[in-house]
Amino acid sequence: MPAPPIDARSQNARVLGVELCGDDGALLRIMPLEPVGLLRAGRFFMLRRVDGTGPYIPRPFSVYRQYDDGSIEFLIKVMGPGTRSLAQSSTGTELVCVGPLGNGFPELEAGTPKVMVAGGIGSAPFYLLIQQALAGRHGASLAPEDLTLIYGGRKAGFLYDLEAFMDLGVRVLAATDDGSAGFHGNVLDCLHKQWEVGNLPQTVHLLTCGPEPMMEAVAHEAAAKNLECWVSLETYMGCGVGICNGCSLATRPDGPLGAWPVAKACVDGPVFSTSAIEF
Ligand SMILES: Cc1cc2nc3c(=O)[nH]c(=O)nc-3n(C[C@H](O)[C@H](O)[C@H](O)COP(=O)(O)OP(=O)(O)OC[C@H]3O[C@@H](n4cnc5c(N)ncnc54)[C@H](O)[C@@H]3O)c2cc1C
Ligand code: FES
Structure with a gap:
């Protein structure tokens, strides 16, 4: 069974700032209490507020930017209670922050645009x-x-x-x-x-x-x-770490993931070659 990445952990983070973005979005910059290493594009964190504003189950968000001071920024579209509570955070709001999770994009080769x-x-x-x-x-x-x-x-x-x-x-x-x-x-x-x-x-x-x-x-x-x-x-995600099966998807029997019929977006992905999965 695929396991969560070895560098993933659950910790708290403090909001450094929130900036409105576009019609219904926000840039949320946070500082995890423990530093995280260099993050590969396409990896994600599960986030929720500690103060009970918003749902108890954290929501997944891709890393948007990583700064030299260790802070991480997310680009969030307000969809429902989880995203709204994060977008309505202010400087100093405490978050639960689980990650980094997922595989991220593969290394890009030179040659083909x-x-x-x-x-x-x-x-x-x-x-x-x-x-x-x-x-x-x-x-x-x-x-x-x-x-x-x-x-x-x-x-x-x-x-x-x-x-x-x-x-x-x-x-x-x-x-x-x-x-x-x-x-x-x-x-x-x-x-x-x-x-x-x-x-x-x-x-x-x-x-x-x-x-x-x-x-x-x-x-x-x-x-x-x-x-x-x-x-x-x-995909929808309940746990982000491979336990709840909330993110299962069908694999292609002839694809690189082999004959096992399902994969989990949180631990096998969220980035997949299209030769590996069925939509
Ligand atoms: C790996 C990963 C990375 C993500 N990265 C980002 C990101 O960088 N920025 C960002 O804004 N969002 C991202 N998302 C989506 C984000 O997690 C959801 O929008 C969020 O969970 C919604 O939570 P909510 O409580 O606000 O809304 P909910 O109450 O859970 O949902 C509100 C409405 O939105 C719909 N909805 C919720 N989630 C999704 C979804 N995943 N796809 C389609 N419709 C949905 C629901 O059906 C419902 O109608 C990512 C999701 C995954 C799995
Ligand atoms: S989100 Fe729970 S198994 Fe993937």
């Missing part, structure tokens, strides 16, 4: 991924022109912290369903357009995070074009 396809808050793991790829802290050191982020949302206000992504110096293409920012259409249409006009080579590696139908569409695109593709799943 990487295209990250993010839907709304699914952009969260890509900030760190881009930072680490440019610095060579996540496999090979990649050139900015080999990294493209296609960042989609229903409207401009759901493209959280878009300017920060643009400031990273890689190609960032915004896409909105209502045309209020960037390309008028969804991320798949935007990707097709890039291929059509020759702005992207036909062979790329795809990495995606966002709503499940979007990730499924990206996975189908990858299968149709025989492209490598990685998804970071945002």
Whole structure:
């Protein structure tokens, strides 16, 4: 049975600050009481407030940024009581913080351009991924022109912290369903357009995070074009450490996870090759 990562622990953390972001999001910066090591992009923490505001079961969030002083930042979209209570924290609020959990994205190889396809808050793991790829802290050191982020949302206000992504110096293409920012259409249409006009080579590696139908569409695109593709799943999670089975998903019998029919997003993922899982 897969176990939680050996560097994971349950501890308390203090909120350093909360900044509103986009129409319904927040940047939450916290300082864990015990330092955590260098975090691979795509790993996550389970967070809840200690004071009983919000649900008792902590909620999972991808690491958005890690700072030299040891603090960690999360990009959070308010969905319900858990996310609302975190977004309404203030400086000094105490949190329970379990992690770091999950596997994170695999090391990126040089050579084939990487295209990250993010839907709304699914952009969260890509900030760190881009930072680490440019610095060579996540496999090979990649050139900015080999990294493209296609960042989609229903409207401009759901493209959280878009300017920060643009400031990273890689190609960032915004896409909105209502045309209020960037390309008028969804991320798949935007990707097709890039291929059509020759702005992207036909062979790329795809990495995606966002709503499940979007990730499924990206996975189908990858299968149709025989492209490598990685998804970071945002399934419901009860425990985050492999006990509750709340995050089970079907595996592909011919895939790299072998014949066992199920995997757990929290301990086997949340990042999977699309050759390993069924949507
Ligand atoms: C590995 C991982 C990383 C994540 N990273 C982030 C992140 O960086 N930022 C972020 O904002 N969120 C992230 N999420 C999603 C986040 O955990 C959920 O939005 C949160 O648990 C919702 O809790 P809540 O109490 O606010 O809402 P709930 O009361 O639990 O739910 C409110 C509404 O949202 C829906 N909902 C809740 N969770 C999900 C989900 N995962 N997918 C689709 N619909 C959902 C429910 O069906 C309900 O309608 C991540 C999830 C996982 C598994
Ligand atoms: S969230 Fe409990 S087993 Fe994965």
